[in-house]
Amino acid sequence: MEFASRISKLKESATFKYSAMAKREGIIDLTIGRTNFDTPMVIKEAAKKALDEGKVHYTPTRGIPELREKIVEKLRDENSISDLDKERVIVSTGAKQIILEAVMALINENDPVAIPDPSWVSYESIVKFSGGKIIWLPLSAENGFIPDEKFFSVFENSNSRLIFLNSPNNPTGAVYPKKVIRSIVDIAERRDSWIISDEIYEKLIYEGKHFSAGSIYPKCIVVNGFSKEFSMTGWRLGYAACSEKELIDKMNLIQGQSVSCATSFAQYGALAAFTEEAKKETEKMRDELKKRRDYLMKRLNEMDVLCIKPKGAFYTFPSLGEIDDIKFSDRLLENGVAVIPGSPFGSSGKGCVRMSYGAASIEELKNAMDKMRDIK
Numbered sequence: 001m002e003f004a005s006r007i008s009k010l011k012e013s014a015t016f017k018y019s020a021m022a023k024r025e026g027i028i029d030l031t032i033g034r035t036n037f038d039t040p041m042v043i044k045e046a047a048k049k050a051l052d053e054g055k056v057h058y059t060p061t062r063g064i065p066e067l068r069e070k071i072v073e074k075l076r077d078e079n080s081i082s083d084l085d086k087e088r089v090i091v092s093t094g095a096k097q098i099i100l101e102a103v104m105a106l107i108n109e110n111d112p113v114a115i116p117d118p119s120w121v122s123y124e125s126i127v128k129f130s131g132g133k134i135i136w137l138p139l140s141a142e143n144g145f146i147p148d149e150k151f152f153s154v155f156e157n158s159n160s161r162l163i164f165l166n167s168p169n170n171p172t173g174a175v176y177p178k179k180v181i182r183s184i185v186d187i188a189e190r191r192d193s194w195i196i197s198d199e200i201y202e203k204l205i206y207e208g209k210h211f212s213a214g215s216i217y218p219k220c221i222v223v224n225g226f227s228k229e230f231s232m233t234g235w236r237l238g239y240a241a242c243s244e245k246e247l248i249d250k251m252n253l254i255q256g257q258s259v260s261c262a263t264s265f266a267q268y269g270a271l272a273a274f275t276e277e278a279k280k281e282t283e284k285m286r287d288e289l290k291k292r293r294d295y296l297m298k299r300l301n302e303m304d305v306l307c308i309k310p311k312g313a314f315y316t317f318p319s320l321g322e323i324d325d326i327k328f329s330d331r332l333l334e335n336g337v338a339v340i341p342g343s344p345f346g347s348s349g350k351g352c353v354r355m356s357y358g359a360a361s362i363e364e365l366k367n368a369m370d371k372m373r374d375i376k
């Protein structure tokens with residue numbers, strides 16, 4: 001059968017693929033890009049109320065105005081992004097859809113797009129699908145996957161129309177210091193590049209502070225959502241904000257001709273995510289995730305594996321040296337532990353594996369690490 005040539009540019013998501021393989025009886029699953037916490041009750045109650053009140057119809061394509069107002073306030077108060085209003089915000093069916101819309105609105109055939117290597121798997125596919133040409137910006141395990149001189153120099157010389165930033169990071173857990181983000185913004189400004197700053201793990205930081213490139217650069221599209229912070233991956237709700245209103249308008253055009261709008265009652269439920277009650281639930285979750293991270297780090301250190309302590313998100317990305325990460329992950333799976341090999345995240349991920357502690361108890365982490373020690 002023949003299909004459109006653009007479909008050949010899309011790869012199956014490695015994270016979804018390995019997660020599907022982990023769904024066997026007796027497998028300890030460290031592949032998952034979510035936590036095992038429930039969505040805070042206050043959000044669920046607000047969504048149920050919306051359903052009972054008949055809020056079951058299309059909403060404005062950009063999202064309900066009340067939610068966009070809340071997002072404007074959040075970005076102003078927590079991220080110091082002051083030049084926004086609700087017309088500069090768009091709500092969609094997850095951060096992934098938002099990123100697709102932004103890239104589709106900005107990138108022409110063969111436009112260079114800079115992506116840190118390694119990065120979350122969907123950036124590569126979305127850019128290729130949109131016709132962009134990827135410029136990989138190298139990161140190294142030795143530097144904790146924090147951008148260094150080499151990274152800056154490749155970006156500076158790349159003529160990229162767009163760069164992806166993701167801090168806290170998937171897959172490495174790195175949290176970029178403010179001065180690193182400033183250096184990236186300086187280059188973007190000189191080159192007149194757009195920035196997509198994917199801040200979806202913003203509230204899951206154990207050490208250090210979050211700094212948004214959107215607070216210092218108008219051509220920055222700040223992407224965030226409810227999936228990770230409030231354990232709402234199945235609700236499909238994310239958003240973007242940018243002081244360049246025209247870009248949000250173009251993204252909204254794509255939205256109006258594709259998903260139409262995010263689910264109505266999910267949006268009403270998300271209004272409650274801005275309450276103190278919901279925020280306290282995130283804090284509790286973060287405390288538990290930190291305990292899991294500390295346990296995993298202790299075990300990895302005992303195994304003499306190179307793994308710089310991840311300061312955020314819920315992933316560790318140990319580097320296992322000269323091994324073939326795909327074969328190692330397969331062997332680990334045969335022994336009852338599912339992880340994601342590092343190479344699908346980019347060539348700098350070779351020899352690494354991504355382990356998620358988002359949905360595994362300390363007991364499960366202990367069993368997983370015992371098995372890993374035995375086969376390493």
Ligand SMILES: Cc1ncc(COP(=O)(O)O)c(C=O)c1O
Pocket residue numbers: 033093094095096097120166169170198200225226227233236237238
């Ligand atoms: C870095 C990053 N950005 C975006 C997303 C997508 O989030 P959403 O569920 O809002 O589409 C993920 C999900 O794994 C992610 O890891």
